[in-house]
Amino acid sequence: MNKNREQAATTLLIGTKKGAWRLTLGRDRQLRQLTGPLHLGAVVSHYVEDPRRPGYQLMAVGSGHLGPSVFVSTDAGKTWQESTQPPAFTPVGSIARAVDHVFWLTPGHASQPDVWYAGTSPQGLFRSDDGGMSWQEVVGLNHLAEFVDWRGGDKDGTPDGPKLHSVIVDSADARHLLIGMSSGGIFESHDEGGTWRPLNKGVATDFYPPKEDGSEYEYGHDPHCVVMHPVYSNRLYHQNHCGIYRMDRDKGDTWLRIGKNMPAEVGDIGFPMLVHPRDPDTIWVFPMDGSGQWPRTSPQGKPAVYRSHDGGMSWQRLDQGFPASQAWWTVKRQCMAVDSHDQTGVYLGTTNGQIWGSFDGGDSWQGLAMDLPQIYSVEVAERAE
């Protein structure tokens, strides 16, 4: 047992449609404090603490009215300073896109303590080399000639705008980056964003007509959430519009649809996906109904998390503590998080403003906050007490 791990206190950083909150749990997992609102009324798409620098936090802030920005705190969210140069596009030929909102924030590699990445809507990738105070385009992607085809047109996105999400920095290689785009697919770079290539083999595209020659589409997919194991970085997972997938990079570059092992009546459609911080075979998803008009609510109104301990070859339904029926939850892609305790804490936030937590790896659940605005993101910040 890792003593330091057991002593870590967990704070949930919660972004909502109407501001941000922090929910602090002691190391005994008892609710300590719900702090907020921060930026009341603002759309907070993502609120993230820097694991390289405890207490250093970034928040993606938008608004129903105002343009996008990023705020930085050096004191665990007590005070905030606005980015002096928020993410913004420069024209590419005759195309002059504008950032609608900053959707995703990712701290850079441990060896680059001032680097952050941001994904935007519409799709764009940005980098900061000064801890989030100023942002520059990753022109190797945003200005790439093929990027227009990769990201598709205005119809190729989510209802509130196409997004670049799941910005991943390989813990083993600062130059190795992955991104997901809804839509567009998954892409990776081995030169810190200079060049990119699609990584979508094996992924279904049920929303496209089959190619006459039987080949796969190279891009245009709709990954909802991509994760790389933080230690065993050859192990990738992703929850897609068309199923749940795993890839082992040391064995190839084709995705395996592990969602086919889910119960047929539940299906394998959803938004978020988690991998255990130490065990690359343990994963969690939150299935939602992708049939008919794509309601994206818990199948049959019975919410459940599904967990696998064998890399997705088999799944276990986890619903103890959740409402047994008539609970039509939607959980967005940034709205599940996991902590590093030996008795793993798993957390989720719903669009009806509820935060739920499990302190036994998902076996049982309890409501932690029930009356927040629509939850847009849940992240974990941990530090020794």
Add this chain to the structure above:
Amino acid sequence: MDITVTLPSQLDDYTGAQRHLVLSLPVNTVTLAGVLDALESKFPGLRFRVVDEHQRIRRHIAMFVGETLVHDLTVPVPDGGRIQIVGALSGG
């Protein structure tokens, strides 16, 4: 020249909740863009929240010069003119 500016509550974090002010500009002619530049100098960060990176007024922001709703920043503003920036929608 003096320009009277009325600002919406959405910008309170930048303006310290100052909703009305008179800008005295050391020029003889000015456009709406020039007025926004002056506001940015006074309230850093404000401009990008209401105008995008290509100088387009953001979708849910409306700007009036006098009583006229304007759609770009090249509109001239007369001496003694009035500018009003409005949050254009209320959300559910």
